[in-house]
Amino acid sequence: MGPPPSDEDLMRAFQGGGEHAFTVLVERHGAKVINYAWRLIDDHALAQDLAQQAFLAVYTRKATFDAARRFSPWLYRIVGNLCRMEWRRRRRKVAPLDASSVAAGDPAALAAETVADPSPSPAEEAGRRDLERRVRRAVGELPEKLRMVFVLSFYEALSYKQIAEVLGCSVGTVASRKHLAVQRLAGSLSAVGAELFGETKS
Amino acid sequence: MRCKAVQKQLVAYIDGELDGQTRGIVKTHLGLCSACSVEYDRMRKALGAARGWKSRPLPEGFTEAVEKRAERGEQPRPIRLPVLDVRVVVDAISPRAWQVAAACAILVVGLVLGRLVWPRHVVHEGGRAAAHNGVRASAVETLTTLQKLKVILGMREGNERTIAELSAMQRGLADAIDPQLGGRVALYQEAEALIACGRLDEAEAILGDLESADPPFVLKPYVRITRLAAQPLPPVRWREQPLYAELLSPEVLASPERLYDMVAERSRRLAQVYTDVLDKAFRPFENLTLPTHPQTDGRAADE
Numbered sequence: 001m002g003p004p005p006s007d008e009d010l011m012r013a014f015q016g017g018g019e020h021a022f023t024v025l026v027e028r029h030g031a032k033v034i035n036y037a038w039r040l041i042d043d044h045a046l047a048q049d050l051a052q053q054a055f056l057a058v059y060t061r062k063a064t065f066d067a068a069r070r071f072s073p074w075l076y077r078i079v080g081n082l083c084r085m086e087w088r089r090r091r092r093k094v095a096p097l098d099a100s101s102v103a104a105g106d107p108a109a110l111a112a113e114t115v116a117d118p119s120p121s122p123a124e125e126a127g128r129r130d131l132e133r134r135v136r137r138a139v140g141e142l143p144e145k146l147r148m149v150f151v152l153s154f155y156e157a158l159s160y161k162q163i164a165e166v167l168g169c170s171v172g173t174v175a176s177r178k179h180l181a182v183q184r185l186a187g188s189l190s191a192v193g194a195e196l197f198g199e200t201k202s
Numbered sequence: 203m204r205c206k207a208v209q210k211q212l213v214a215y216i217d218g219e220l221d222g223q224t225r226g227i228v229k230t231h232l233g234l235c236s237a238c239s240v241e242y243d244r245m246r247k248a249l250g251a252a253r254g255w256k257s258r259p260l261p262e263g264f265t266e267a268v269e270k271r272a273e274r275g276e277q278p279r280p281i282r283l284p285v286l287d288v289r290v291v292v293d294a295i296s297p298r299a300w301q302v303a304a305a306c307a308i309l310v311v312g313l314v315l316g317r318l319v320w321p322r323h324v325v326h327e328g329g330r331a332a333a334h335n336g337v338r339a340s341a342v343e344t345l346t347t348l349q350k351l352k353v354i355l356g357m358r359e360g361n362e363r364t365i366a367e368l369s370a371m372q373r374g375l376a377d378a379i380d381p382q383l384g385g386r387v388a389l390y391q392e393a394e395a396l397i398a399c400g401r402l403d404e405a406e407a408i409l410g411d412l413e414s415a416d417p418p419f420v421l422k423p424y425v426r427i428t429r430l431a432a433q434p435l436p437p438v439r440w441r442e443q444p445l446y447a448e449l450l451s452p453e454v455l456a457s458p459e460r461l462y463d464m465v466a467e468r469s470r471r472l473a474q475v476y477t478d479v480l481d482k483a484f485r486p487f488e489n490l491t492l493p494t495h496p497q498t499d500g501r502a503a504d505e
Contacts, residue, residue, distance in 0.1 A: 031260040091400040131254035189248035
């Protein structure tokens with residue numbers, strides 16, 4: 001057995017009629033795509049739906065994929081476009097952004113949103129949730145362009161060059177948006193960070 | 203490096219995106235300057251906190267759900283305007299229409315890129331020549347055609363880049379026609395951008411000014427379309443809007459090549475006047491590769 005096939009190999013196989021290759025791509029990138037969409041639109045259920053749509057787009061538009069290029073930026077671009085559509089839909093629908101019911105401090109929404117995962121202790125779990133809530137609010141308050149760059153860079157760990165490829169802008173633009181994003185987050189999150197660091201030191 | 207310059211590089215420093223020399227300078231500076239290292243620390247703490255938003259694993263059944271939807275032949279949402287009439291219309295436009303629209307865009311890109319790179323004095327001479335030769339009207343029509351293209355391309359997701367290019371062309375062209383028009387077009391585009399990020403009141407203030415401007419703003423008829431884009435959906439019956447009717451008239455839908463011919467004809471007229479200047483202007487672009495757009499390409503490949 002050689003190394004696992006690259007995404008591009010899988011896309012070529014899929015273009016050639018190999019449906020199984022598509023399944024492998026969904027398995028491989030599913031979580032990444034959902035998490036990316038989730039951090040852009042702050043709604044996990046909706047993020048799952050958008051992720052499914054993104055893969056549907058891959059499925060129906062497989063012919064448009066240029067096998068000489070990389071798959072990942074293409075996929076990120078599709079997801080990004082779907083999230084932009086969602087942002088637009090929200091802007092049209094609701095006058096003040098319903099960016100998150102969590103931001104408004106709705107405990108029911110938070111409970112519904114936060115999936116229970118295996119957690120050490122109730123207190124730790126509560127702390128973790130509180131931190132997540134604060135981060136989500138801070139990231140959700142970033143303007144959309146900055147949020148996209150921040151999420152791609154920080155959570156998806158893409159290089160500036162890769163982000164520029166995904167967004168179709170220059171590396172300089174990526175650097176300045178990331179800078180602005182972190183500056184804003186420093187305003188809203190550094191206190192949270194200080195608490196955290198304080199806790200870990202003591 | 204001064205503190206301000208260092209602080210601008212801090213995020214790229216944290217991300218490991220600086221070249222060796224700049225990295226060294228920033229590192230040394232941080233060791234010496236307490237203000238900058240406080241800022242550095244603040245950013246690091248914020249990023250440390252941001253790690254608290256953990257990723258979640260792939261939900262069970264996700265892959266199966268995707269496969270089921272794909273097997274059912276479900277399509278992803280095709281366009282970004284959730285308006286029934288427009289969806290009908292967009293579906294009705296033949297795949298070739300998108301190629302034609304892209305071709306139009308490329309053609310005009312060529313012409314107007316030329317304008318954008320002219321040296322200042324040439325632009326001014328060109329502007330005067332335009333006025334003298336009666337080309338202004340033609341240039342204004344091109345400006346309008348660009349706006350139409352933006353509206354058409356805007357109905358489909360994935361054309362943001364082309365639209366941004368068309369906007370840049372509009373600004374270049376308007377500037378070359380006359381600076382006042384350039385300023386107004388820039389304002390108009392600012393209103394478009396404000397609408398895109400939901401700042402409707404600010405956009406409305408600009409659009410109101412543009413509508414009552416004297417002499418009348420050449421893109422005034424489009425102010426209405428731009429406003430529509432900002433409205434909540436239910437009350438608008440797009441197809442009944444006169445401008446949409448014109449833009450999406452059966453003739454245009456049946457033969458989008460008309461639009462192409464229109465743009466091509468206008469561009470030819472402009473080109474006749476500016477041939478020699480264009481020659482100069484095109485030289486830097488001999489090896490230019492124009493961006494391709496997945497949607498358009500896709501349609502072509504699907505055929």
